[in-house]
Structures are given as structure tokens and as C-alpha cells.
Amino acid sequence: MPAVHGAAQQPDPATTPLAAQEEAQEEAPVPASDDPDATDGAATAASRVPLAEIRRYVAVYNAIKDAYVDPVDDRELMQSAIEGLLLDLDPHSAYLDKDESESFDEQTSGAYDGIGVELLQQHDRSLKVIAPIDDTPAARAGILAGDTIVAIDGKPIAQVEGMEPLRGAPGSQVTVTIVRDGRDKPFDVTLVRETIKVTSVRSRMLEPGYGYVRISTFQADTGADFQTHVDRLQAQAGGRLRGLVLDLRSNPGGLLTAAVQVADDLLDGGGIVSTRGRIPISDTRFDATPGDRMKGAPVVVLVDAGSASAAEVLAGALRDNDRARVVGSRTFGKGSVQTVLPLDNGDSVKLTTARYYTPSGRSIQASGIVPDTELAPDPALIGTADVPASLTGLSEAILPGHLRGDDEGAEGYKAGSPLPGDQPIAAALAELKKLVARAPAATQVR
Known part of the structure; x- marks a missing residue:
């Protein structure tokens, strides 16, 4: 085995095709410390929280709750706020719900139910194809690196909840709408989901x-x-x-x-x-x-x-x-x-x-x-x-x-x-x- 120097790491998949995620090399939350000075350090860090900005956030939150044209669910509003914290950092930082987190574990086994394509979610929520995986429905259907998925089963990506619609029982169908350089108009590709057993x-x-x-x-x-x-x-x-x-x-x-x-x-x-x-x-x-x-x-x-x-x-x-x-x-x-x-x-x-x-x-x-x-x-x-x-x-x-x-x-x-x-x-x-x-x-x- 190669020699490793530095902090211990628990590598995870770099990419998860169906969750449109990129590289996750570590699954290692910073551990709690038994150091008696740790509490003081945490207090110091907490004191640096920008209280004025927190108050500004609460004011906006309350304005939406009180005055938005339709009622807004507290959890959905908070979820959007949390996702927004990560959205503008870089294309690979993201909030993963439980299903998306579990998909990382699926990838390490090389088997999952889906279409077999590596995706990157862009700021407008559209999905850029990084690469179709060899010998999968996506590759056989002619989906290419550089394609952009803008709709799933006729629903614009903005209306789709996560990437779950790309997952599904083997044998079921999903239609993706593709924008491709060199094509004047978006076009649809219908794929049949499979249990993808990636032979790497x-x-x-x-x-x-x-x-x-x-x-x-x-x-x-x-x-x-x-x-x-x-x-x-x-x-x-x-x-x-x-x-x-x-x-x-x-x-x-x-x-x-x-x-x-x-x-x-x-x-x-x-x-x-x-x-x-x-x-x-x-x-x-x-x-x-x-x-x-x-x-x-x-x-x-x-x-x-x-x-x-x-x-x-x-x-x-x-x-x-x-x-x-x-x-x-x-x-x-x-x-x-x-x-x-x-x-x-x-x-x-x-x-x-x-x-x-x-x-x-x-x-x-x-x-x-x-x-x-x-x-x-x-x-x-x-x-x-x-x-x-x-x-x-x-x-x-x-x-x-x-x-x-x-x-x-x-x-x-x-x-x-x-x-x-x-x-x-x-x-x-x-x-x-x-x-x-x-x-x-x-x-x-x-």
C-alpha cells in the first residue's frame, strides 16, 4: 500500500452519477476534542459570528414569512437559505440530503439503479454532463460530455426536487431534455433505467x-x-x-x-x-x-x-x-x-x-x-x-x-x-x- 503522510482520511467517491456531485475525498467531520481549552476556543470562534449579518438574515426571513404572496413553509425556507450558503462558494460545495448522501456509499460498490452519467449541477440548476459511463443507458443513447440536461420528464430542472427523478426501478423510463452545442434546439432522449454495475x-x-x-x-x-x-x-x-x-x-x-x-x-x-x-x-x-x-x-x-x-x-x-x-x-x-x-x-x-x-x-x-x-x-x-x-x-x-x-x-x-x-x-x-x-x-x- 502507498505510504500516507498527514491527517488520516476516509476517502469517498469523487463522483456520484445520479446526485450530480463531484469529488468527495474525505468523510471526516472535525472530531470533538477532550482538550479543556477547546471550549474557550469554541467561544472565541462563536464571538466572531457576524451578529449584524445574522440580524439582517432574520429580518429578511421574517419579511418573507409575513409578506410573501403565498405561505412559505419554515423548513423549506431554511433549506433554501442553507443551500444558498454553499451555492456561491464553488461548483462542488453543496448540501446533500440523506438520499444524496447515501448515493456516495452506493458508488463505492459500483452498483446503483439509474442511467449511468456523471453530472455537475450548475448555478441555474441545469446539469452539465461531465462524462457518460461506459456501457450504460446514457452512453448507448449517445449522451455526450458537454451536454446540458435542462428538463427531466418534461419538467424544467428548476421544478425538479434534487436528482431523484434520474433514479428509479430498473426497466422504468425517464426522458431528459438535452441542450447541445451545434444543435439549434433542445431535444429529448428517452432512456431505460438499469442497475448500473460499473466495470471500472x-x-x-x-x-x-x-x-x-x-x-x-x-x-x-x-x-x-x-x-x-x-x-x-x-x-x-x-x-x-x-x-x-x-x-x-x-x-x-x-x-x-x-x-x-x-x-x-x-x-x-x-x-x-x-x-x-x-x-x-x-x-x-x-x-x-x-x-x-x-x-x-x-x-x-x-x-x-x-x-x-x-x-x-x-x-x-x-x-x-x-x-x-x-x-x-x-x-x-x-x-x-x-x-x-x-x-x-x-x-x-x-x-x-x-x-x-x-x-x-x-x-x-x-x-x-x-x-x-x-x-x-x-x-x-x-x-x-x-x-x-x-x-x-x-x-x-x-x-x-x-x-x-x-x-x-x-x-x-x-x-x-x-x-x-x-x-x-x-x-x-x-x-x-x-x-x-x-x-x-x-x-x-x-
Whole structure:
């Protein structure tokens, strides 16, 4: 297992498809202290509560209760106020009701009932598609990264209670209304819900000696599955692969620890990732332990604009340690960590508490990972359902209210593009063969 330095953390899924949530790397409320001085500290903190602002809030609350045209339920009004506290912080901080909180636990098992799409709720409550999950109703129906869901079963998103309408019994139908760049009008897509059993790791041999592993998301068993697939490919290659293409395209993230485990399997030492925030529990560093499962054979990592969060952590760790060459397009730039703070009523607050840093000390936030070799979408797919001609600019940096990145606004910044199809795999294989040809004789297999 990788070495961990800093505060203990309990990672949770980075993304939950049906709740339209992003990264929740920790579920660790600040513990109560037995320190006798803790009470004094709490009192000091309480004394900093802006009483004048609290009075202003109460005045507005009372005005709504007394004068709004229709009666307003106290709980609904308070719920709206609480959600408003988090709404303008950044796109990934949110209030989660009990059902949404429980969906995080479902994601770690890789099974849930729904349509299979990773979503981000925007300020206008519409749902931006980060990535459809491989081999799910959403992917088979042609829903694309960059699409925006503006209605569910004919109801505008503003009238929908949470994301629950996307969930439902297997075999039941749901219709989503999509806005897509390059299409003049919104259009409807009807999907049949399934029990989504996400197979996060797939593999095959591209050519004799050259393996291919696709990781579509990071969940609880991804690390172990990665080891199984690599060992199987090694056996097919006669005991040792000449090289490996690791495909992280449209991988929206997931469990940080799963991505760290994969990195550790490919590294013989060095840092993997660190997180830094304002409170000690947010400061953590993961280091690799000795033992490279590939025994030094070259690796190429394939990424695109849909590669986010934990996928970016993995790509950054391998590149910064000179363990892999990154090929594709600029990644999404989701470089922040969210902590899930459980509440007594079963709800939770998901709060951005830290930033990711690659081993070289660079922040991923709003800048992403720039590949060593950049690829463009397959010209044969541009203008088709796979790559609409105007589908550009998919990145964290364009999200309203996003957390500003250390390298944001750098000269020459250009958001990445989705790279569907087999052509990017062929390009990655070509790069891999170049690495194999340049590799020291001791790492080559003939």
C-alpha cells in the first residue's frame, strides 16, 4: 500500500452519477476534542459570528414569512437559505440530503439503479454532463460530455426536487431534455433505467507484447482489478509486457485511494499526490512504495477533456515521476478536494477543503494536465453525434464560481477536447512503441 503522510482520511467517491456531485475525498467531520481549552476556543470562534449579518438574515426571513404572496413553509425556507450558503462558494460545495448522501456509499460498490452519467449541477440548476459511463443507458443513447440536461420528464430542472427523478426501478423510463452545442434546439432522449454495475477496468492486448487497460472510473475495487488485468496481460505476453497504454479518457474521477493504488502499482518510489487546505485534516501526502508491477516497461497514459479529478491525479503522478508519457488533450482541471461532513439528521455538507498538488508541486485546479503529445479529435467524427463541431471548452475553468487555480489564466491556455473512438488508442500505441525503442536494454523484452 502507498505510504500516507498527514491527517488520516476516509476517502469517498469523487463522483456520484445520479446526485450530480463531484469529488468527495474525505468523510471526516472535525472530531470533538477532550482538550479543556477547546471550549474557550469554541467561544472565541462563536464571538466572531457576524451578529449584524445574522440580524439582517432574520429580518429578511421574517419579511418573507409575513409578506410573501403565498405561505412559505419554515423548513423549506431554511433549506433554501442553507443551500444558498454553499451555492456561491464553488461548483462542488453543496448540501446533500440523506438520499444524496447515501448515493456516495452506493458508488463505492459500483452498483446503483439509474442511467449511468456523471453530472455537475450548475448555478441555474441545469446539469452539465461531465462524462457518460461506459456501457450504460446514457452512453448507448449517445449522451455526450458537454451536454446540458435542462428538463427531466418534461419538467424544467428548476421544478425538479434534487436528482431523484434520474433514479428509479430498473426497466422504468425517464426522458431528459438535452441542450447541445451545434444543435439549434433542445431535444429529448428517452432512456431505460438499469442497475448500473460499473466495470471500472477493462483490458486487451493491442499487439503482441503491448497491453491496453481502460479505467472508466475509480471505485473501491479498481485497484485490485487493475492488478488482476495487468497480471493477465503479462501472462498473455509470456511473463512480461513490452509496454502498456493506460486509457483514462472521460474518466471523471472517483475514490482517491483507488487512483493512488494504481499509481503505486506502477511506481517504485516517489510522491503520488498531496492535498493542502486551511485545516490540518486537509493536509495529506501519498508516497509510492517499492515494487513496480510493470517492472519498468514503458507506459503511455491517454487522457482528454473528460478526464477529471482522481484521473488527473494518476496522470500527474506518473508524468511527474518520469514513469509515463501523457498523450491526448488537456484534462478537465478538477483539482479540489471535497470533505463530506455528516449532520445529525442524516444529511451532509459537501465542502471544498483542499487543493490537489502533483508530485512536482503543481496545482491541477482550473488548469488540468497538459499532455506531452497533443491529439485532436478524429476528423471523421467531427460534426457527428460523437464530436459535435462546436463542442469545445469543456473544463473546470469555465464553470461559474469555480475555485481559482494557481496557474489559471496562463498564456496559451486552451481547453481540451473529447477524444472518442479508436484513433487516439492507435496514436498512443505509436507513442508507446517509440518509448520501447528508446528504453534501456534491461527493460526491453524481445
